[in-house]
Amino acid sequence: MENAAYAGLSRQMTLRRELDIVANNIANADTTGFKVEQLLLGEEVGERARNAFIRPGVSFVMDNGIGRDFSQGALEQTGRSLDFAIEGEGAFFALKDGNGDAYTRDGAFTLDPEGRLTTQGGAAVQGDGGDIVLDPLLGQVAVAADGTISQNGQPVGRLSVVRFDTLAVLEKGGDGLYRNASNAAPAAANDVQVRQAMLEGSNVNPILEITNLIEIQRAYESVTRMIENTNDLSRRAVERLGRAA
Amino acid sequence: MRALRTAASGMAAQQLNVEVISNNIANMNTVGFKRQRAEFQDLLYQNVERMGAQSSSQGTVVPTGIQIGAGVKAGSVYRVVEQGTPTQTGNRYDMAVDGRGYFQILMPSGETAYTRAGNFSVNGEGQLVTDDGYAVQPNISIPQDAIDVSVSKSGQVQVITQGETEPQIVGQIELASFFNEAGLEAIGDNLLLETAASGPANVGSPGEVGFGELLQGYTEASNVDAVAEISALIIAQRAYEMNSKVITTADQMLSVAGQVKS
Numbered sequence: 001m002e003n004a005a006y007a008g009l010s011r012q013m014t015l016r017r018e019l020d021i022v023a024n025n026i027a028n029a030d031t032t033g034f035k036v037e038q039l040l041l042g043e044e045v046g047e048r049a050r051n052a053f054i055r056p057g058v059s060f061v062m063d064n065g066i067g068r069d070f071s072q073g074a075l076e077q078t079g080r081s082l083d084f085a086i087e088g089e090g091a092f093f094a095l096k097d098g099n100g101d102a103y104t105r106d107g108a109f110t111l112d113p114e115g116r117l118t119t120q121g122g123a124a125v126q127g128d129g130g131d132i133v134l135d136p137l138l139g140q141v142a143v144a145a146d147g148t149i150s151q152n153g154q155p156v157g158r159l160s161v162v163r164f165d166t167l168a169v170l171e172k173g174g175d176g177l178y179r180n181a182s183n184a185a186p187a188a189a190n191d192v193q194v195r196q197a198m199l200e201g202s203n204v205n206p207i208l209e210i211t212n213l214i215e216i217q218r219a220y221e222s223v224t225r226m227i228e229n230t231n232d233l234s235r236r237a238v239e240r241l242g243r244a245a
Numbered sequence: 246m247r248a249l250r251t252a253a254s255g256m257a258a259q260q261l262n263v264e265v266i267s268n269n270i271a272n273m274n275t276v277g278f279k280r281q282r283a284e285f286q287d288l289l290y291q292n293v294e295r296m297g298a299q300s301s302s303q304g305t306v307v308p309t310g311i312q313i314g315a316g317v318k319a320g321s322v323y324r325v326v327e328q329g330t331p332t333q334t335g336n337r338y339d340m341a342v343d344g345r346g347y348f349q350i351l352m353p354s355g356e357t358a359y360t361r362a363g364n365f366s367v368n369g370e371g372q373l374v375t376d377d378g379y380a381v382q383p384n385i386s387i388p389q390d391a392i393d394v395s396v397s398k399s400g401q402v403q404v405i406t407q408g409e410t411e412p413q414i415v416g417q418i419e420l421a422s423f424f425n426e427a428g429l430e431a432i433g434d435n436l437l438l439e440t441a442a443s444g445p446a447n448v449g450s451p452g453e454v455g456f457g458e459l460l461q462g463y464t465e466a467s468n469v470d471a472v473a474e475i476s477a478l479i480i481a482q483r484a485y486e487m488n489s490k491v492i493t494t495a496d497q498m499l500s501v502a503g504q505v506k507s
Contacts (some may be wrong), residue, residue, distance in 0.1 A: 016248075017311075020248050021313060021320060022248075024314035026252065026484075026488055026491050027252060027258070027488060028314070028316075029255075030259070030262070031285040031287055039311070040309070065310060066312060067309065076262060078282070078325065079325065079327050080327060081327070092365075093504050104478070110428070112424070113444030113445075114444070115425075115444070120323065121321075136424055158504070161461040168309050171290075172287065173290070174289040175286045176286040176287060176320065210369065210487060210490060213490065213491060213494050214494075216498075217494045217498055224501050224505055227505065228505055228506055
């Protein structure tokens with residue numbers, strides 16, 4: 001078969017996948033702490049030996065990963081004392097739930113019936129010494145920029161804010177949680193600030209995403225046209241060859 | 246095509262967002278109302294190519310992998326329990342809590358409900374009741390011959406009766422507090438019920454450690470900020486439109502694929 005059709009098909013498949021990712025970005029344009037994603041594409045040069053009919057010089061499009069943009073999202077003031085945002089890139093709140101350790105940028109926390117600080121999904125927020133327990137009777141909760149929680153001027157714990165050497169070890173688990181997919185241990189992030197009564201918005205840039213959407217659509221159309229033309233070409237070739245005989 | 250469903254989840258989420266915002270705006274003037282906020286979370290991710298998978302026999306691994314998200318969902322809709330502005334009403338049975346704590350109300354079913362709305366009145370028997378006639382707990386009865394009623398910051402109710410100069414104590418208002426106030430279940434009529442998520446009620450007098458003080462002649466206004474709600478509404482509408490744009494695009498791409506001439 002025609003190499004052009006195969007090359008076009010490889011592009012169509014990656015475009016479909018890009019569309020899925022852009023759709024997910026736009027759906028999460030309003031999700032607290034969401035980080036925008038994009039498909040990383042590469043050129044896959046056709047191999048000569050294994051596939052004799054593919055001539056050198058033909059390469060396909062391959063998606064070899066997704067890139068997450070961990071840049072800071074806009075901070076939004078909520079006025080709620082248990083909302084926290086991290087100011088500083090690449091750091092996360094450390095959590096613990098039934099499936100082990102988790103990490104998040106979504107700091108909309110709450111208290112469980114025992115007074116433990118948890119996420120809205122129920123994962124326990126970790127402090128320097130394990131779970132953080134607050135007693136509402138002790139008064140207003142105040143959090144300093146280094147994560148120290150105090151009530152009535154008395155320190156009661158410190159939010160554990162961590163970062164990894166390489167962010168590529170993090171796997172998204174849904175519910176705004178990241179999981180560590182490697183053996184790398186996180187280290188305390190001392191260079192970032194915790195902001196109370198604020199939440200970090202998603203860092204999706206809607207204009208960019210809509211532009212991507214248009215680009216994907218047009219590219220898909222033109223690749224489809226190219227496949228059509230290739231198809232046409234071979235059909236005409238067959239017709240003409242038939243006539244000559 | 247996954248993009249269609251992903252965008253649909255985005256539209257559903259924004260619709261919920263608009264519903265929450267419209268309820269906030271509708272209750273802008275409801276006494277003791279606490280605004281709500283919809284929190285969104287990303288949905289499951291599908292690992293198309295798992296990170297850390299071997300990519301060759303030489304032991305090289307895929308550094309990032311391909312994870313494709315399936316859209317967005319509402320993580321929770323929670324009440325923001327920050328203080329509302331105390332508003333002067335001049336009504337002597339109106340009370341606002343300045344700080345933490347809920348008034349306790351005895352429901353006709355015998356259950357105890359909790360409220361921040363302190364716009365009380367007295368019924369035919371002189372009992373302090375809510376707008377719906379449910380008694381405030383502990384029971385407080387105002388004698389018929391009372392000329393003036395005063396409620397102290399610590400919740401002590403005193404009356405001056407005809408011909409007396411000394412005020413007479415007729416009751417003490419107590420408040421309830423919870424570990425997780427946002428976990429209370431709203432049942433309408435400004436009332437909330439205790440749940441497993443809120444934890445048990447902790448009862449104390451106003452002004453004690455962990456409880457707010459009472460303000461007589463005031464009610465607590467809702468903590469809805471009209472400007473913030475309207476801008477949230479605009480953001481929700483635009484986000485909804487963008488998701489519908491994704492659906493249109495995905496649909497057009499499908500139609501292009503369907504029209505390929507063979």
